[in-house]
Amino acid sequence: MQSAISISDLHVSYHGNEAVKGINLAIEPGKLVGIIGPNGAGKSTFLKAMLDLIPRDKGDVKILGQSIKVVRKKIAYVPQRSVIDWDFPITVLDTVLLGTYPHIKLFHRPAKQEKDWAYQCLERVGMQHFSKRQIGELSGGQQQRVFLARALAQEAELFFLDEPFVGVDVSSEETIIKLLKEQCRTGKTVVVVHHDLSKANDYFNELVLLNKELISFGTVDEVFQPDVIARAYHGQFAFMKEIGVSI
Amino acid sequence: MEFIEAVMHYGFLQKALLTSIMVGIICGVIGCFIILRGMALMGDAISHAVLPGVAISYMLGINFFFGAVFTGLVVAVAIGFVTQNSRIKHDTSIGIMFTAAFAAGIIIITMLKSSTDLYHILFGNVLAVRPSDMWITLGIGLVVLLAVYLFYKELLVTSFDPTMAAAYGLPIRFIHYFLMALLTMVTVASLQTVGIVLVVAMLITPAAAAYLLTERLSIMIFLASGIGVLSSIIGLYCSFTYNLASGATIVLAATAIFILVFLFAPKHGLIWKRIKANKKKASLA
Numbered sequence: 001m002q003s004a005i006s007i008s009d010l011h012v013s014y015h016g017n018e019a020v021k022g023i024n025l026a027i028e029p030g031k032l033v034g035i036i037g038p039n040g041a042g043k044s045t046f047l048k049a050m051l052d053l054i055p056r057d058k059g060d061v062k063i064l065g066q067s068i069k070v071v072r073k074k075i076a077y078v079p080q081r082s083v084i085d086w087d088f089p090i091t092v093l094d095t096v097l098l099g100t101y102p103h104i105k106l107f108h109r110p111a112k113q114e115k116d117w118a119y120q121c122l123e124r125v126g127m128q129h130f131s132k133r134q135i136g137e138l139s140g141g142q143q144q145r146v147f148l149a150r151a152l153a154q155e156a157e158l159f160f161l162d163e164p165f166v167g168v169d170v171s172s173e174e175t176i177i178k179l180l181k182e183q184c185r186t187g188k189t190v191v192v193v194h195h196d197l198s199k200a201n202d203y204f205n206e207l208v209l210l211n212k213e214l215i216s217f218g219t220v221d222e223v224f225q226p227d228v229i230a231r232a233y234h235g236q237f238a239f240m241k242e243i244g245v246s247i
Numbered sequence: 248m249e250f251i252e253a254v255m256h257y258g259f260l261q262k263a264l265l266t267s268i269m270v271g272i273i274c275g276v277i278g279c280f281i282i283l284r285g286m287a288l289m290g291d292a293i294s295h296a297v298l299p300g301v302a303i304s305y306m307l308g309i310n311f312f313f314g315a316v317f318t319g320l321v322v323a324v325a326i327g328f329v330t331q332n333s334r335i336k337h338d339t340s341i342g343i344m345f346t347a348a349f350a351a352g353i354i355i356i357t358m359l360k361s362s363t364d365l366y367h368i369l370f371g372n373v374l375a376v377r378p379s380d381m382w383i384t385l386g387i388g389l390v391v392l393l394a395v396y397l398f399y400k401e402l403l404v405t406s407f408d409p410t411m412a413a414a415y416g417l418p419i420r421f422i423h424y425f426l427m428a429l430l431t432m433v434t435v436a437s438l439q440t441v442g443i444v445l446v447v448a449m450l451i452t453p454a455a456a457a458y459l460l461t462e463r464l465s466i467m468i469f470l471a472s473g474i475g476v477l478s479s480i481i482g483l484y485c486s487f488t489y490n491l492a493s494g495a496t497i498v499l500a501a502t503a504i505f506i507l508v509f510l511f512a513p514k515h516g517l518i519w520k521r522i523k524a525n526k527k528k529a530s531l532a
Contacts, residue, residue: 077415107397
């Protein structure tokens with residue numbers, strides 16, 4: 001079977017400091033994959049390098065067997081909440097409408113068809129009653145649901161989400177994970193940078209455990225072993241126990 | 248009333264009025280993108296960086312438009328280069344580069360021309376607008392408006408969420424420099440009206456006032472242009488009636504409008520917010 005994402009020998013550095021070292025892995029389509037690892041492990045860097053959003057020193061990434069340049073329109077990316085300017089003058093519906101832009105030709109505007117589709121996507125995350133609000137008026141969880149609706153509007157084959165559950169309430173988190181699992185069932189591939197080990201085994205099919213280099217990649221059962229996790233977290237291990245994370 | 252009669256009567260005043268209205272519109276439009284991208288300082292830098300380009304154009308006897316866009320873009324690239332390749336922060340890099348360009352421009356101009364020309368370029372002299380200047384401003388204005396109209400989608404998404412835009416394949420760096428090019432063109436168009444030193448006020452003050460009045464970018468753009476035009480007309484009136492520098496009067500008119508909006512804007516205005524806060528406190532007392 002054609003891999004959804006295949007990465008060979010990926011290296012990224014900032015001014016000579018290696019952030020991601022020699023990663024090789026292949027992700028099959030229809031999988032919900034979590035990228036986990038300690039703070040500063042290069043999780044977001046790895047995600048961005050995968051998508052060629054930051055320059056890499058070495059390595060090759062194929063998406064659906066092709067160079068990323070030709071498959072970009074099949075990719076939906078949801079950034080970390082902290083990089084968004086929540087005071088930006090844009091409404092909830094217009095934010096979702098941005099998801100239709102990749103498929104609108106240059107010089108064209110979104111028409112009624114796109115607006116209806118954006119509204120439907122908003123309904124799927126349960127945010128249709130907020131469509132005319134400015135995005136800063138929403139709670140963190142509601143904002144993240146709107147951004148998921150935007151990703152759904154992109155009708156992508158692959159979804160990449162950077163820390164989507166930070167600052168998000170429990171019920172929004174459940175809605176988001178439910179929708180992501182639904183996407184996987186229809187054959188889409190979902191990659192999520194995730195910092196909270198406690199739920200990782202419920203959410204994902206496969207895990208990428210990272211600490212600059214690839215510590216482990218496999219099914220949740222394979223990666224979620226105390227000795228494997230310990231290799232990524234080193235000194236933080238005692239701390240993990242203290243805060244009640246069972247590993 | 249006297250002003251309206253004078254406008255009907257004098258060709259120079261009609262040209263001045265038309266030019267400043269166009270400047271009000273395009274500064275408002277581009278200003279919205281500048282402030283939403285957090286580039287107010289960059290706007291100031293690029294407008295100053297136009298000076299050596301204007302000077303070199305005089306020297307070579309070509310239209311100053313080309314020189315201005317050239318040096319404006321060179322400085323934009325230099326600012327980005329220093330930021331990306333050292334620990335120097337963006338605002339510091341801006342400070343280094345635009346002052347250098349500005350200083351170079353002053354030297355070239357004083358070598359070539361009398362200081363009155365320098366004064367007019369720096370502070371504008373809208374009442375001395377020649378027909379050719381007016382046509383340049385109107386031409387540039389139409390190009391800028393058309394560009395924003397055609398690339399509105401791309402400008403919106405790269406201003407709001409550049410990473411998402413890059414992920415689906417938009418060339419965000421190219422769009423950044425495209426906007427910088429539009430910015431230099433706006434500066435050139437504004438040379439006669441407000442001058443290099445004050446053009447940044449026309450870029451950010453009307454846009455900032457509009458930002459306090461709406462939650463939608465499209466409406467913000469129209470409001471910013473409207474406020475820009477209103478400032479231009481009021482400023483020109485004061486300049487003509489009291490014989491003051493047009494750039495300064497136009498900018499102060501914009502500032503006055505901003506202060507009114509800052510105080511009285513329906514949702515984000517200071518007074519309205521105070522009233523709401525006090526009501527809340529009273530309800531808890």
